[in-house]
Each structure stands twice: as structure tokens, then as C-alpha cells.
Amino acid sequence: PSTQLLDGVHVTITAGPTREPIDPVRYISNHSSGKMGFALAHAAAQQGANVTLIAGPVDLATPPGVQRIDVESAQDMLDTALAQAADIFIGCAAVADYRVADVADHKMKKTANTGAPTLKLIENPDILKTIAAQTKPPMCVGFAAETRDVEAYALDKLKRKKLALIVANDVSNTAIGFNSDDNAVVVLSEDDRVVFEQQSKQMLAQQLIHHIATHYHKHFRK
Numbered sequence: 001p002s003t004q005l006l007d008g009v010h011v012t013i014t015a016g017p018t019r020e021p022i023d024p025v026r027y028i029s030n031h032s033s034g035k036m037g038f039a040l041a042h043a044a045a046q047q048g049a050n051v052t053l054i055a056g057p058v059d060l061a062t063p064p065g066v067q068r069i070d071v072e073s074a075q076d077m078l079d080t081a082l083a084q085a086a087d088i089f090i091g092c093a094a095v096a097d098y099r100v101a102d103v104a105d106h107k108m109k110k111t112a113n114t115g116a117p118t119l120k121l122i123e124n125p126d127i128l129k130t131i132a133a134q135t136k137p138p139m140c141v142g143f144a145a146e147t148r149d150v151e152a153y154a155l156d157k158l159k160r161k162k163l164a165l166i167v168a169n170d171v172s173n174t175a176i177g178f179n180s181d182d183n184a185v186v187v188l189s190e191d192d193r194v195v196f197e198q199q200s201k202q203m204l205a206q207q208l209i210h211h212i213a214t215h216y217h218k219h220f221r222k
């Protein structure tokens, strides 16, 4: 097609989990596979966007036409996001909310006399909130992974993080959440609610990119 929805628009997407080290061989993480974020990157590139995909540790091929930057921890992901965010920022990554306060330099040993160790956790920076609080922020789109009161919590995140749109994802249903091939979501803005029925993450990503692009052209493009 000669004109595409996101021609000349720079879209930055985070995907996958983050990995927070405990010692050189152990970490805290979650079950995000990166499928949803990679599908969004693919769909945005198909609409002519210049796409930067910031990926946590996942086992997926880079979609065609996408610039991929691999990261590990939430702090790495934040540093990269701050350097890359431009016109539209989509936070699809399942960022660890906490990291280990004192990462051990050497592999922690199992010792008979001291018993089980206690890990002290500290809060990670909020990537989306930091990006949205910049002087000239991109249009920010968040995801909200919830297991109950999904839309109420999602709306709260929309407001607290000052986002343009939030994608509410009920992850209590294992068919549509972490590591599944399908997803079903509700996208909320301050004054709008759109339901996207269960389908493959690839198909859903195309519809979400269409929705996000429409919102961008209506409210953000100067």
C-alpha cells in the first residue's frame, strides 16, 4: 500500500519479562514470553512505522523490519527506553516490580548452619511512568495485567501513570495471558472503551496497532 497508518512514525515497544539477578547464576523473573510485544512490533512495522523493540530475555525471532535491542533487568530496560522513546511508546513488558537489594558477587553457597537465606527486595523504577513524565513525552500506551477487578485497576493505572491508552489484560484466564498464543483485551482511555475478542496475538496486534494509530493521529500528531 502507498500510504500506511504509521508512515514516518517512530514506535518504541517493550516486550517480555525482565530478569533481576540474585547472584551470578540465579534470578527473579516471570512467565512473559514476549509474544504479545513482538506481535505488536511486527504489526507496527507492517504499517510503515520505524519500530524499536526493547526485549527482555525471550526465545523469539525478531520480526522483519524491526530494530531490536536486548536487555535483562528493569534498570537496563529503563535506560534503553529513555534513549529510544520517540512518537509512540508501548509498554508491553512484564517488568519486575522489585529487585534484590544486594546482588551477591559470587554464587551463594548452601550452608548447613546458617539456614535458608532471606532476600531483601527494593522497588524498581516504573519505566512507563518515567517516560510519560518527560518534558515532551511520546504518546504512552500501557498494559495492565490483572487477575481481578481488571478494568478498575487498569483505569487507575491509566490515570496514575498519565497514559493515553491502557490495554486491560485479564491474566487469571491462562488461555489469554502470559505465554498463551491467544489474547483478549479491553482498551481504555479517559473517555473510551473498546473490547477486542479472543484471537491470536498476531491478529489482535494488528487491531491494537490500528486503534493506537487512530488515537495518535486524532490527539497527538502535530
Ligand code: PMT
Pocket (backbone or CB within 6 Å): 014, 015, 016, 031, 032, 033, 034, 035, 036, 037, 074, 091, 092, 093, 094, 095, 096, 097, 124, 125, 126, 127, 128, 129, 141, 142, 143, 144, 145, 146, 157, 169, 171, 177, 178, 179, 180
Ligand atoms: O509476553 P506474553 O507471554 O505474550 O504475555 C503478554 C503479557 C500478559 C505480559 C502482556 O499482555 C501484558 O499484560 N503486559 C503487562 C504486564 C505487566 O507487568 O503489567 P502490570 O500491570 O504489572 O504493569 C502495568 C504497566 O506498567 C505495563 O505496561 C508495564 O510494562 C509497566 N511497568 C510496570 C512496572 C514497572 N516497573 N515499569 C513499567 O513500565
